Amino acid sequence: MTDNNAGGTFSVDAEQGYLILEDEEGNKERFIIEEDVEVSGKKYLILCHEDEVSLGEYIALRVDEDPETGDSYLAAVEDETELTRVQEALDELDDFEEEK
DSSP, X not given: OXXXXXXXXXXXXXXXXXXXXXXXXSOEEEEEEEEEEEETTEEEEEEEEGGGGGGTOOEEEEEEEOTTTOOEEEEEOXXXXXXXXXXXXXXXXXXXXXXX
């Protein structure tokens, strides 16, 4: 498990394609990793809560690193410009996939 900036921990099950967030009280939420993309040297995870797949709603989290400890943590992407850059990278990825 690795810390996240919301006061809990997270783990990734890459084989199954899930990210599990655990808050300070031990409550766990499981998200499907729909995509991961790198933009300007930063990694982003595009997630969908496993109970909301049919809604088609996604969230973007940036994977950051604590400069002092080197630990990874997740940060919400709230800046509209940053979200736009992530969306553009995803669109380019979709275009590439369609060309195959």
